[in-house]
Amino acid sequence: MNKVVKKEFFSEKVVRLVVEAPLIARARKAGNFVILRVGEKGERIPLTIASADAEKGTIDLVAQVVGVSTSKLAELEPGDYITDLVGPLGKPTHIEKVGTILAAGGGVGVAPLLPIVEAFKKAGNRVITVLAARSKDLIILEDQMRQWSDELIVMTDDGSHGRQGLVTAGMEEILQREKVDECIVIGPAIMMKFAALLTEKYKVPTQASLNSIMVDGTGMCGACRVSVGGKTRFTCVDGPEFDAHHIDFDEMLMRLGGYREEEREALERYHLQHKLVEK
Amino acid sequence: MLINRVSMPELEPEIRVNYQDREVNSGLTREMAMQEAIRCMDCANPTCIEGCPVSINIPKFIKNIERGEIQQAASVLKETSALPAVCGRVCPQEKQCEAQCFYVQKLNKPAVAIGHLERFAADYERENGEMSVPETAESNGIKVATVGSGPAALSFAGDMIKKGYDVTVFEALHEIGGVLKYGIPEFRLPNNIVDKELENLQKMGVHFETNFIVGRTASFDDLKEQGFQAFFIGSGAGLPRFMNIPGENYNGILSSNEYLTRVNLMGAQYDETDTPVLHGKRVAVVGGGNTAMDSVRTALRLGAEKAMIVYRRSEEEMPARIEEIKHAKEEGVEFHNLCNPLEYYGDEKGRVSGMKLIRMELGEPDASGRRRPVPMEGSEFEMDVDLVIVAVGVSPNPLVPSSLKELNVTKWGTIVVDENNMQSSIPEMFAGGDIVRGGATVILAMGDGRLAAEKMDHFLQEKYTVN
Numbered sequence: 001m002n003k004v005v006k007k008e009f010f011s012e013k014v015v016r017l018v019v020e021a022p023l024i025a026r027a028r029k030a031g032n033f034v035i036l037r038v039g040e041k042g043e044r045i046p047l048t049i050a051s052a053d054a055e056k057g058t059i060d061l062v063a064q065v066v067g068v069s070t071s072k073l074a075e076l077e078p079g080d081y082i083t084d085l086v087g088p089l090g091k092p093t094h095i096e097k098v099g100t101i102l103a104a105g106g107g108v109g110v111a112p113l114l115p116i117v118e119a120f121k122k123a124g125n126r127v128i129t130v131l132a133a134r135s136k137d138l139i140i141l142e143d144q145m146r147q148w149s150d151e152l153i154v155m156t157d158d159g160s161h162g163r164q165g166l167v168t169a170g171m172e173e174i175l176q177r178e179k180v181d182e183c184i185v186i187g188p189a190i191m192m193k194f195a196a197l198l199t200e201k202y203k204v205p206t207q208a209s210l211n212s213i214m215v216d217g218t219g220m221c222g223a224c225r226v227s228v229g230g231k232t233r234f235t236c237v238d239g240p241e242f243d244a245h246h247i248d249f250d251e252m253l254m255r256l257g258g259y260r261e262e263e264r265e266a267l268e269r270y271h272l273q274h275k276l277v278e279k
Numbered sequence: 280m281l282i283n284r285v286s287m288p289e290l291e292p293e294i295r296v297n298y299q300d301r302e303v304n305s306g307l308t309r310e311m312a313m314q315e316a317i318r319c320m321d322c323a324n325p326t327c328i329e330g331c332p333v334s335i336n337i338p339k340f341i342k343n344i345e346r347g348e349i350q351q352a353a354s355v356l357k358e359t360s361a362l363p364a365v366c367g368r369v370c371p372q373e374k375q376c377e378a379q380c381f382y383v384q385k386l387n388k389p390a391v392a393i394g395h396l397e398r399f400a401a402d403y404e405r406e407n408g409e410m411s412v413p414e415t416a417e418s419n420g421i422k423v424a425t426v427g428s429g430p431a432a433l434s435f436a437g438d439m440i441k442k443g444y445d446v447t448v449f450e451a452l453h454e455i456g457g458v459l460k461y462g463i464p465e466f467r468l469p470n471n472i473v474d475k476e477l478e479n480l481q482k483m484g485v486h487f488e489t490n491f492i493v494g495r496t497a498s499f500d501d502l503k504e505q506g507f508q509a510f511f512i513g514s515g516a517g518l519p520r521f522m523n524i525p526g527e528n529y530n531g532i533l534s535s536n537e538y539l540t541r542v543n544l545m546g547a548q549y550d551e552t553d554t555p556v557l558h559g560k561r562v563a564v565v566g567g568g569n570t571a572m573d574s575v576r577t578a579l580r581l582g583a584e585k586a587m588i589v590y591r592r593s594e595e596e597m598p599a600r601i602e603e604i605k606h607a608k609e610e611g612v613e614f615h616n617l618c619n620p621l622e623y624y625g626d627e628k629g630r631v632s633g634m635k636l637i638r639m640e641l642g643e644p645d646a647s648g649r650r651r652p653v654p655m656e657g658s659e660f661e662m663d664v665d666l667v668i669v670a671v672g673v674s675p676n677p678l679v680p681s682s683l684k685e686l687n688v689t690k691w692g693t694i695v696v697d698e699n700n701m702q703s704s705i706p707e708m709f710a711g712g713d714i715v716r717g718g719a720t721v722i723l724a725m726g727d728g729r730l731a732a733e734k735m736d737h738f739l740q741e742k743y744t745v746n
């Protein structure tokens with residue numbers, strides 16, 4: 001049981017929770033995630049550790065509400081408990097001084113990108129960050145990102161904030177302008193696919209952090225498998241970051257839809273119950 | 280007097296296929312058990328004991344049943360086995376104790392039903408008697424820990440707490456029990472039976488820490504700093520194998536671990552839980568072990584119209600317990616033996632829709648002593664399926680070895696131990712169960728836990744008397 005100590009909404013669908021987890025706060029590294037469960041009937045879902053305060057013994061989670069489990073999580077109030085929380089999981093990001101880093105985050109992928117940008121900056125790199133979302137109110141953590149970036153570009157699909165265009169437009173501008181040594185992208189699978197195609201063209205080594213469907217997060221089930229360079233790998237123990245130029249994104253997109261029907265039905269049941277309770 | 284071997288009362292197949300959580304075997308009555316116990320001839324040289332990996336005193340417990348002293352029988356079992364109610368249910372008796380019984384060896388008759396009797400005594404104690412909480416020695420204040428909470432770790436914990444150690448069990452998942460909870464389904468091993476045993480350990484003073492991955496949540500060094508003097512690694516063989524054939528990553532193709540975990544650990548078959556599970560109409564399960572039988576029978580209970588086993592050898596070579604194969608057949612599982620998948624096909628949404636197979640024939644025996652299956656050229660055929668469960672084996676869980684660089688492991692990733700004392704290349708680290716043996720059995724895992732407890736005790740006592 002882990003206590004929620006603070007909660008704020010970045011937008012209607014994006015919530016930040018500060019959660020007591022002293023051991024994880026101490027052990028975690030940039031790129032690690034946790035698996036949590038809300039309620040005794042809850043599902044195990046993975047969320048990246050957006051940041052941590054080892055002294056206070058807390059970790060920050062930023063979640064986008066997409067289905068039942070993330071809805072239940074967003075309903076927790078300070079003082080409530082998360083039933084189960086385990087971590088830190090996954091391989092941490094390989095952080096090194098390499099020169100110039102291009103970091104691109106889409107949607108809620110900006111949350112897991114934050115600790116990585118911070119770590120690269122602290123390691124002495126020049127960091128250029130591109131944040132992207134559909135519209136202004138979906139851009140999160142802009143100020144925190146700015147703090148650790150030498151340059152920050154914001155892109156929105158509708159042009160309501162920053163520049164109008166997709167994340168790849170912002171990235172290409174940088175790639176054309178200067179030599180980038182390494183790129184990291186986190187966001188929806190489709191965004192990562194196109195970002196990877198772009199950086200491949202410019203021959204810039206690129207890491208993508210995958211958000212596969214998971215159950216245990218310890219290598220036990222294989223639900224999170226992806227093809228990388230023609231080999232099957234488990235995102236939870238071999239990743240979540242892989243060489244973006246070798247990931248089979250089409251297969252990954254397909255696998256993300258593996259339980260779509262079941263999840264939609266569950267969400268309908270959940271909304272129905274809520275309506276009944278409200279009445 | 281000639282008495283026939285007792286037969287286990289069972290729930291009717293037509294009824295039981297509707298319930299994931301109703302046990303198929305309903306247990307012997309007291310009369311049946313006492314009658315069966317008469318059959319045991321209390322041999323002067325009880326060969327059955329040699330067949331039991333933990334050397335339970337079989338005739339002694341059975342003769343107690345014959346006299347109607349069931350509680351005594353249960354105590355005899357507890358001398359050697361931490362979880363008799365579990366082993367009575369899941370041990371492959373026909374290959375172990377019962378295979379060595381005088382009846383089989385010398386009389387060519389069915390063995391004494393040792394497993395059924397073991398289960399009876401343990402159940403009787405749980406249901407009727409006071410579950411005796413074994414006595415524990417005075418605390419010696421020495422802290423030890425287990426990594427994992429499967430049968431190996433639990434039996435280790437039970438023995439060490441009796442010897443007076445301060446024992447903590449660390450488990451990565453949110454429930455204690457390892458495969459007993461997430462793998463073996465309730466129609467074979469109800470969770471409340473495992474929970475009862477856990478309660479017992481808790482009463483004896485064992486601490487349980489769930490959601491704790493040793494090597495991740497805290498390192499071994501962190502734990503040593505907190506005063507832990509020695510560790511027992513029972514982290515299991517959790518990593519599922521796939522066949523690496525085309526199409527294997529389509530949706531609807533999953534490992535038996537994923538399928539069984541969703542159902543057994545997460546309760547995904549019930550509406551009120553949030554975890555989803557796929558309900559197939561035409562389900563193929565690839566493999567011939569217990570895991571395959573558990574998966575295929577689970578698929579039936581979740582509403583499959585056709586539930587099929589696809590196995591590359593013949594029934595004779597199947598590693599599953601004979602009882603599971605029998606139960607699966609009664610329930611209507613189709614067996615496609617001597618077949619192997621070559622490739623999967625998917626629909627436009629990426630969900631599996633069919634598979635290509637090839638027929639096999641048996642050639643020369645291989646390293647395992649079983650005859651090697653060889654593909655028959657030109658015998659390919661196709662089958663429509665909408666769910667495939669891959670149950671072709673597991674590899675050792677790499678979490679612990681990867682966080683302990685100095686630990687000696689084999690090329691398969693199992694931890695190397697001295698089999699006389701279960702000590703690894705790091706003196707204060709002992710290991711046992713599937714992480715040492717690869718996929719094995721509950722009772723072998725428990726035997727390892729016991730041996731490790733005995734030897735770790737010596738190791739620590741020596742250390743403390745020297746210092």
Ligand SMILES: Cc1cc2nc3c(=O)[nH]c(=O)nc-3n(C[C@H](O)[C@H](O)[C@H](O)COP(=O)(O)OP(=O)(O)OC[C@H]3O[C@@H](n4cnc5c(N)ncnc54)[C@H](O)[C@@H]3O)c2cc1C
Nearest residue numbers: 045046047048062063064067068069070211212213256263
């Ligand atoms: C390593 C890792 C780190 C992650 N970090 C974060 C994070 O920091 N913040 C965050 O908001 N989300 C993160 N995710 C995604 C998050 O786990 C899912 O959004 C969540 O599991 C959805 O649960 P749900 O029950 O609310 O929705 P569901 O009802 O399960 O799903 C709703 C919809 O989301 C899709 N979906 C389901 N699972 C995932 C998934 N794992 N990833 C993407 N889409 C999914 C489904 O296809 C469905 O359309 C991460 C995923 C991984 C694997």
Ligand SMILES: Cc1cc2nc3c(=O)[nH]c(=O)nc-3n(C[C@H](O)[C@H](O)[C@H](O)COP(=O)(O)OP(=O)(O)OC[C@H]3O[C@@H](n4cnc5c(N)ncnc54)[C@H](O)[C@@H]3O)c2cc1C
Nearest residue numbers: 427429430431451457458493514515569712713719720721
């Ligand atoms: C479906 C199925 C059916 C089976 N049926 C039978 C049967 O009928 N009869 C039989 O005898 N055997 C059967 N077996 C085999 C038997 O269950 C195993 O041999 C036995 O459980 C092994 O026990 P163990 O203690 O080594 O590990 P496990 O039971 O595998 O438990 C290991 C535990 O360690 C945890 N863990 C791993 N790493 C860490 C870490 N770093 N920190 C904390 N925790 C960790 C895991 O989460 C897991 O819970 C079956 C197996 C399966 C999968």
Ligand code: SF4
Nearest residue numbers: 331366370375376394
């Ligand atoms: S523990 Fe298993 S092998 Fe030993 S006597 Fe019991 S059933 Fe037989």
Ligand code: SF4
Nearest residue numbers: 319320322327380381
């Ligand atoms: S070998 Fe068979 S008959 Fe003899 S003691 Fe053992 S169980 Fe009884």
Ligand code: FES
Nearest residue numbers: 217219221222236
């Ligand atoms: S989530 Fe189960 S193996 Fe990765």
